[in-house]
Amino acid sequence: xxxxxxxxxxxxxxxxxxxxxxxxSIARYGLRLCLSGKIIKIFLVLxxxxxxxxxxxxxxxxxxxxPESALLTWLEGLGGEQVVRVISGLSSWALLYPxxxxxxxxxxxxYLMTFSGPFLSMIIVALFVHRLIANDLASNAIVIYNSxxxxxxxxxxxxxxxxSTLLSVxxxxxxxxxxxxxxxxxxxxxxxxxxxxxxxxxxAIGSVAVVSLSCLAxxxxxLARKTGAAVAYWILGWFSLSIVGSVxxxxxxxxxxxxxxxAIYDLSAGIYRMLDLVNDAQEMLPFFGGFFKSVSDGTDxxxxxxxxxxxxxxxxxxxxxxxVSIAVVSRRVRxx
Numbered sequence: 120x121x122x123x124x125x126x127x128x129x130x131x132x133x134x135x136x137x138x139x140x141x142x143x144s145i146a147r148y149g150l151r152l153c154l155s156g157k158i159i160k161i162f163l164v165l166x167x168x169x170x171x172x173x174x175x176x177x178x179x180x181x182x183x184x185x186p187e188s189a190l191l192t193w194l195e196g197l198g199g200e201q202v203v204r205v206i207s208g209l210s211s212w213a214l215l216y217p218x219x220x221x222x223x224x225x226x227x228x229x230y231l232m233t234f235s236g237p238f239l240s241m242i243i244v245a246l247f248v249h250r251l252i253a254n255d256l257a258s259n260a261i262v263i264y265n266s267x268x269x270x271x272x273x274x275x276x277x278x279x280x281x282x283s284t285l286l287s288v289x290x291x292x293x294x295x296x297x298x299x300x301x302x303x304x305x306x307x308x309x310x311x312x313x314x315x316x317x318x319x320x321x322x323a324i325g326s327v328a329v330v331s332l333s334c335l336a337x338x339x340x341x342l343a344r345k346t347g348a349a350v351a352y353w354i355l356g357w358f359s360l361s362i363v364g365s366v367x368x369x370x371x372x373x374x375x376x377x378x379x380x381x382a383i384y385d386l387s388a389g390i391y392r393m394l395d396l397v398n399d400a401q402e403m404l405p406f407f408g409g410f411f412k413s414v415s416d417g418t419d420x421x422x423x424x425x426x427x428x429x430x431x432x433x434x435x436x437x438x439x440x441x442x443v444s445i446a447v448v449s450r451r452v453r454x455x
Contacts, residue, residue: 145277177301388428
């Protein structure tokens with residue numbers, strides 16, 4: 120018997136692959152599967168188009184503060200020397216206080232981008248959530264995965280890379296790409312330094328949003344035995360949690376973070392601290408203080424519908440969602 124076994128045994132002659140290569144192979148297949156539809160590609164292009172909107176604003180700002188730019192020449196021909204004098208005065212203040220003006224324009228635009236992020240994320244995830252774990256559960260492909268030299272953590276890591284890669288197009292790529300492009304086209308290399316804090320803020324909120332929403336997407340996909348149910352679970356869960364959070368917040372404001380969307384909004388406000396930016400601009404830029412008082416009728420900045428937001432509570436809420444998602448998804452994959 121041992122001689123027969125020895126005769127049939129053949130040592131593997133191929134090249135062994137590492138654990139990350141196995142995980143990336145799952146991710147590559149998952150990305151190809153999720154990107155097979157045309158609609159999701161359209162929404163991903165729309166998400167990436169935020170890069171050009173942000174980049175255009177930053178580029179125009181850079182041209183306004185440049186001493187000799189074609190934009191100033193064009194404005195002079197359009198509105199005369201008086202318009203150029205006003206813009207030149209504003210440009211002088213921008214160059215005198217770049218830590219407020221340069222950082223401020225980047226911070227405002229990155230902050231505004233966070234309002235489109237949750238909506239785009241909800242739509243894009245709805246278009247591929249059924250092709251994550253739900254598809255493997257419905258087709259029993261999870262059994263094949265488990266029979267190979269893969270742990271469930273290899274499987275989950277590969278799936279997480281799929282979701283986080285697609286969501287990064289919404290949250291991280293526009294921030295990073297627009298910052299790089301606009302600064303390379305800026306009139307002064309100091310723009311890199313003065314806008315860097317805003318980049319860190321954008322990457323921070325983007326990373327938190329990508330991780331938390333990726334975990335939630337895997338959770339929803341693992342709870343559905345049928346692929347169509349995963350889409351319904353995601354959309355209904357998204358709106359239901361928002362409604363429940365809004366109603367529960369009347370009992371205590373902290374319950375508002377039952378909604379992941381609201382948690383991301385408040386965390387974004389806490390990271391960007393727009394009220395601090397307005398106060399600093401009022402103190403350091405005399406023209407801004409006069410302009411603000413003229414348009415706000417003497418309203419104090421603290422009375423405006425902006426605030427510094429929370430950081431700890433929304434971050435804890437999103438971390439709790441991630442922990443629950445990891446525990447449930449791990450159990451679902453193992454049980455299958």
